[in-house]
Amino acid sequence: MKKFLPLLLLLVASVFIFSCKDDDDDYVQVDVDYPAVYDLRNVNFSYNSTDGWHYGQNFNNPMLDQDYVIIFRQTGTTGNSPVWQQIPRTLYLNEGELDYDFDFSKNDFMIYAGGTYDISTTPQYLNNQTFRVVLVPAVYGKNANSEDLKKMTYEEVIAKYKINDSKVGTL
Template identity: 50%
Template sequence: MKKIFSLAIIGLLTFTVVGCTRTTETVAQVQDNDTYSTAYDLNNVSFAKDSNGNYTIGRNFNNPLVESDVVLIFRKSGTTNNGSPVWQSIPRTLYLTQGELDYDYDFSKVDILIRAGGTFDPGLAPTYINNQTFRVVVVPASTGKNANLDLTDYASVAKFYNIKESNIKSL
């Protein structure tokens, strides 16, 4: 009986040690310690209408993104009384007199594409498609799972990722 009990204890300890070792190895493999956040501005850009009637703005990144990077895009919707920009995250739907205007985007590791569309021709609302300013923020996906971070709030994103206005690049 003592032999069976001793073997059971040894087996349990072995299982625990092997299980913990494998978990640690898995975590170490997926950590991304060399990626940092980057932000770019697209200042006073206008959407171009393509042959399919879609309004888009496209840009290539200066360097390809890392596979684990995620792109967030914010549209400057105005300024505060002291002149600070007001950033709205996109995708975003604006409810205008003419109908709904949607801003959306997609990205790959080499480029971004911002689209304007909706329930009417965006060309009928030139204020919303001409001379627009966007902030493109590239962040590591692994830290984006933080439950305390609101990815739709530029100020929260900038604070969390330590994005300084002086380090914003043009794209």
């Protein structure tokens, strides 16, 4: 009996050790199979009475529900480097206010242009525009706060979420 008690204790302890759940099992590692940064060049907005001035695009692969999209508009260049401005953004022009905004789902996004004047009179803001679409994948941005993201520059977003923008994709 004295030899049996230590074996019984060892058996009971091993059942508890192997039945404990590791908290890391709650997280599934998902390979992100899309680039985190896309360029949209030569974007021309189109008009309809439902959406106003808009440009829409589907993603090559659906995003995860937790992923977040940030869109920047190229406003110019400094040297050979593009200057990016996050949208939504209001431009204050002599003609009035021009607004860029967007929405997104896991399958697509839509960029909108609207204003306090007839924006068709300023086609330079509707045609041949360049945008950069940045995805903050759930695996990088699980702690992303959308309000914080809205205040960040392009460089801050790339640095904070360690997004590799050396290979910019296209849609």
